Amino acid sequence: xxxxxxxxxxxxxxxxxxxxxxxxxxxDAVAAGSSTLAGAMGIGDPYFPEDGxxxxxxxxxxxxxxxxxxxxxxxxxxxxxxTTERLGSFDxxxxxxxxxVHLSTGPATFSGTDHHELxxxxxxxxxxxxxxxxxxxxxxxPSRHSYLGESNWSAAEGEVEAVNEPHMAPWWFPxxxxxxxxxxxxxxxxxxxxKQVVSNGRLIDVRRHGRRATYHWGGxxxxxxxxxxxxxxxxxIHQGTAHHLPYCLAVSRLLRPGLRHAAMRDLxxxxxIVAWLRHQVGPYPFSRTGGVVTSLDxxxxxxxxxxxxxxVAVSRLLMVHELAHQWFGDSVSVxxxxxxWLNEGFATYMEHRWTEGxxxxxxxxxxxxxxxxxxxxxxxxxxxADPGPRDLFDWPVYQRGAMTLAALRNRIGNHTFGHxxxxxxxxxxxxxxxxxxxxxxxxxxSGQDLTAFFDAWVRQPSRPAETAANGx
Ligand SMILES: [Zn+2]
Numbered sequence: 001x002x003x004x005x006x007x008x009x010x011x012x013x014x015x016x017x018x019x020x021x022x023x024x025x026x027x028d029a030v031a032a033g034s035s036t037l038a039g040a041m042g043i044g045d046p047y048f049p050e051d052g053x054x055x056x057x058x059x060x061x062x063x064x065x066x067x068x069x070x071x072x073x074x075x076x077x078x079x080x081x082x083t084t085e086r087l088g089s090f091d092x093x094x095x096x097x098x099x100x101v102h103l104s105t106g107p108a109t110f111s112g113t114d115h116h117e118l119x120x121x122x123x124x125x126x127x128x129x130x131x132x133x134x135x136x137x138x139x140x141x142p143s144r145h146s147y148l149g150e151s152n153w154s155a156a157e158g159e160v161e162a163v164n165e166p167h168m169a170p171w172w173f174p175x176x177x178x179x180x181x182x183x184x185x186x187x188x189x190x191x192x193x194x195k196q197v198v199s200n201g202r203l204i205d206v207r208r209h210g211r212r213a214t215y216h217w218g219g220x221x222x223x224x225x226x227x228x229x230x231x232x233x234x235x236x237i238h239q240g241t242a243h244h245l246p247y248c249l250a251v252s253r254l255l256r257p258g259l260r261h262a263a264m265r266d267l268x269x270x271x272x273i274v275a276w277l278r279h280q281v282g283p284y285p286f287s288r289t290g291g292v293v294t295s296l297d298x299x300x301x302x303x304x305x306x307x308x309x310x311x312v313a314v315s316r317l318l319m320v321h322e323l324a325h326q327w328f329g330d331s332v333s334v335x336x337x338x339x340x341w342l343n344e345g346f347a348t349y350m351e352h353r354w355t356e357g358x359x360x361x362x363x364x365x366x367x368x369x370x371x372x373x374x375x376x377x378x379x380x381x382x383x384x385a386d387p388g389p390r391d392l393f394d395w396p397v398y399q400r401g402a403m404t405l406a407a408l409r410n411r412i413g414n415h416t417f418g419h420x421x422x423x424x425x426x427x428x429x430x431x432x433x434x435x436x437x438x439x440x441x442x443x444x445x446s447g448q449d450l451t452a453f454f455d456a457w458v459r460q461p462s463r464p465a466e467t468a469a470n471g472x
Contacts (some may be wrong), residue, residue: 053176345401407471
């Protein structure tokens with residue numbers, strides 16, 4: 001993500017523990033003792049205690065939504081999941097009103113609809129390791145719902161985008177909404193036949209029925225839920241294959257022709273930028289690429305898997321940033337959101353690396369200039385490896401994160417650092433990374449004790465001393 005706003009405000013109204021009050025929509029008898037087998041209401045991320053859920057591992061999502069441009073969204077999603085513990089009930093994260101829930105294993109009731117925690121209670125507890133298909137049917141106005149103060153639905157007359165971080169799924173499909181649970185995604189969106197839909201991966205088919213059309217996108221690889229997206233509207237679309245990689249580019253037709261053509265010219269650099277990144281950090285983790293420019297301007301761009309979404313003011317460095325996230329963030333995802341500098345620091349660092357490789361200053365020179373231009377003060381007060389949920393996307397997470405990597409390159413040498421980039425993206429491909437894991441790998445490959453280095457750069461709320469040990 002790259003935001004123009006200084007901060008993304010996250011209003012924290014969190015209820016600690018499992019004491020949230022739920023509306024019950026059922027008075028079915030619950031097997032005695034099954035309440036003690038309730039899956040946790042969160043996956044265990046200290047920043048967002050209700051994100052994700054305990055006891056389930058989602059393997060795939062088949063999303064079937066219909067969007068009316070009046071703002072009404074209806075549909076059903078089938079999740080195929082495996083229980084990781086014996087469960088008397090389990091939660092999904094979702095905000096829209098739910099009308100029905102079906103389990104492939106037998107009867108179930110549900111409660112808590114439209115309060116983020118949709119609790120599903122099978123009549124008989126599910127054994128550990130059970131594969132269950134869960135079908136949830138729903139309808140509502142996504143724009144009328146918020147979570148932690150975020151109102152993430154972005155729509156105008158004629159165009160809509162489901163694009164945000166760290167939360168987006170609960171506005172359009174029920175999810176185990178945390179990067180720890182990646183899954184395959186199939187996205188079917190039905191819209192009036194005058195509109196088009198773009199999403200992750202490849203367009204598998206378009207079915208036209210009467211005055212509507214259903215677009216089916218899939219094959220975007222194992223995906224964190226916030227990286228699934230769709231946009232719907234009228235788009236100029238450009239597809240092809242370059243550098244051995246199929247791409248799909250889309251630009252809103254609501255933009256004036258001059259802006260639209262300029263945006264498409266910019267997006268056409270995508271395959272070349274991906275090829276350059278591949279050369280720097282290792283094989284591209286997915287089988288498709290692309291980019292989307294909409295007329296909606298939420299104030300940020302986002303690294304949606306295989307297909308970043310940009311505002312109209314797209315630039316080459318913005319594209320380098322979001323495309324670098326395909327490795328750092330999308331393939332190698334955060335373990336907990338406290339690790340977000342591993343996404344934003346690497347993506348920002350790759351912007352400076354691009355500049356260095358295209359006639360600009362070296363990352364080392366940029367590091368020294370940035371260091372000298374930033375005296376002791378609030379910039380250094382943030383603990384980069386634990387910024388807190390309110391400051392998740394604050395500038396120091398990006399800038400100091402990128403400076404850390406430029407300094408690490410100085411400290412361990414260009415050759416070892418290049419090897420580190422490639423082995424990091426290979427070892428954690430389609431998985432997760434932590435600050436400790438990066439530090440351990442850098443120590444192993446360099447043969448150096450880097451404790452004090454990582455402490456100074458990402459664990460202490462102060463300006464690192466200007467020493468060679470700190471890469472300065
Ligand atoms: Zn970013």
